[in-house]
Amino acid sequence: MDPKTSPSASLGASEDVRPEGLYKAEIDTSGVNEKKLIRKLDLALLPWLSFLYLLSFLDRTSIGNAKLYKLEPDLHITDNQYLISLTVFFFSYAIFEVPSNVFLKRLRPSIWLSLLMFLWGIMMTVQGLVHNFGGLVGMRWMLGMFEAGLFPGVNYYLSCWYKRSEFGIRAAIFFSAATVSGAFGGLLAAAISNMEGIGGKPAWAWIFILEGLATVVAGAASYWIIQDFPDTAKFLTDAERAVVIRRLQADDQFSAAGENLQWKYIWKSVLDWKTWVGMVVYVGADMPLYAFSLFLPTIISQVRFQATPANLLTVPVYFFACCITCLVGYLADRYGRRGYLNLIFLTLGGAGYIILVASRNAALSYFAVYLATCGIYPVIPNTIAWVSNNVEGSYKRSVSIAMVIGFGNINGAVSSNVYRAKDKPWYRLGHGLVLMYIGFGLIATTTYHLLLRAENARRDRGERDEVIGKAETTEEQELERKNGRFDTIEEAKREKGDEWSGYRYIL
Template structure:
């Protein structure tokens, strides 16, 4: 049954035990006149998962497949047929990341302003077209232009869906959902190798080479998914059509009880965007995410080539990537589950980035194919879980719908700018062991490790200050609190105006 907090006439704000001595007023409850006693929360969560996660995961599988399939296409003579030099190929990979990063924050703001069913569906439809046309190009300029357009339209999906999911689940429930959604990337890595190997057999059909058919068929699948998404993707909780009024009410009350005060709705104001830009957590989160995002792109773009250089031909190289991604998928979901359960996202980052670092240290020093292939598993299982865990960590510590949308967009966007670096570190002249590429990836992992520790330190310090009452606001006529922390008529006003800066808010470590 819905919990007592959800069905009571009001939700109590944080009290003295939460470290906020002056909070004596109640926060008005959402839809106080709606009876939610018949709503079973466990069944409701299962319903949310069923309607939201599978389709969104499929969309991300298609997204990651579309952006990384160029690595598989390269094995089937893409460079030779288009007359590309190694530098031109790397530029085509790089340009994707610039357009991808530039449009992520604006896209997240539009997602909040518009209906997700319209915005996300339109983005998918158009990037599917770009992907299809990528298979019709005849020269360097054509491929370069299509990669830019592909990045522009794909930019909204990953940050958009992570922000969107954060609007449905409690902070302690978001990590596993983000991990399952992101695990589609590992599935696409495995599936992409199998699919590319199969499609390559169409070489010569319709006068098109095998690599062109990889782009065309995968692009058409995305176009179809984009059309279907208009009817399948749900909008935000307060107007989701698949929920009853009582269920919508419970979803929003659950979020508000989890210190997501803006769950019932928030009007766009420039101050929310400014709050994100001025928040130290945004900037440290950007460095943490870059520490795993550059490595993951380098890994996904060049894994087939790395395996090929260990002595395998194109199709075996693609097939040998499958078990690597399968292992990463399992580990990613496991980390998402336990990080939600134990709430120690920072420690999971530190542990798994260390595992990834160990894998790349082996890759740097090894000259043995079997040892290097083993190290690839360590690298994948160390890097992949950190991506959704870092996003959940940042999301957990930002309150305010628009502020969170901008923060997530900035974090992921900055990571993808650094993803552009990954396109240029595995040079043909460094074959077969790519020491410079592995070394730079290892450097980025070190950056992720350092800033994860820094983030944990400052979160712990801030939580302790709030527990000591150093951040308490002055509320109403109360003599408690400190005017320098702000004076508000009610606790609800303090929550609404300050978001995660409210002294009753506790950061997730």
């Protein structure tokens, strides 16, 4: 049947290439080489954004390195007060993620992301000037509030540039900056510790001050470096901008051509079961992520090594995590089996934590740390890409990504309280609770995969078909009652997003 006249909208995206649905059809794009364009996007977007996330993760986790250089006795705080200072960061961080993503969509990324970074750099610098528990807690709250927008914002922002089969490796490369920051943080803390006593400041204070000043400079420079959304990006020609958006629309991202803010798009995200199950999938790796990054130096130091050797021993762990994260991102984009990859690597991570719970040998525990990274670092960007791949509508996707990441981060508050000083050197309680969260991730990943598979099957059977045009037969009237009627397929795509019958979920 001719797709232009079909009463049903159960058509794949590849069949719906109609001239009237083409973005800026008047622009000739025949001279644009698509492969060169993708390389141009990668060079313009990924290096600087990855560097910003490196600074972000370095700033939020450097307190774990600073703790090894007499932070607690100098500020006259107890171990419980130190844990509280870690906890408050996650509350402000989680609260402001969804509003920040909405602002990012409404404003220019070059303005919003640069402003956030400049302000959290100031908070980081001031953190090195505090003298008591109250000052430290206040700065950690403010740091979390301003850092909240970067990670969910950049993941959403990148999803506005790349097809679903291209986004995973970019998300992995961006997130791998966290692993680099873990390695770099240990090296940097070891180097900065030599400034002990300069200007009357202890080593831990210099860690905060110097890293904060670097962030301030990077935030100011970002205004001129960060690009805006594809339809207005100044580094692209008109033809290149058209190609970027047409590619996205051909990939069932119809909203790439532009979408006005309406509350119904936000409510669609809030009421979508995929958002809520995705939140549990994500928390299965995100709570372990923060526990791992905040306490890895402490865990290693308590098992055998002192401050500087412990920081240095974190470097190969994070290098391994970086490699495995990028590998999983590549495999997921190439083969599209994000759910299966999550299950494999969460299982490996769980095995690592089982060893950590049972081990009483320093070398065995250090080996288990490498296994533990497999259930954390590659799963984070893979889950974000999985959720993003299965949400259409630019505002809906921005809110869904922020909700998923925000829920994961609020559970970071749990991670900051499970490695108690009285449990050292083996920290069985902390390792056991992390293992429990990995179990949550395994269960939720299985659930998400099975539900997506079932929904795809319903669409293959025609149970979700809409009526395009006038409903004439009894069957079409029943479809209209159940799934709606639209004048064109473009209207159905725009109004229904990922609920459109031709949309297929990535498993």
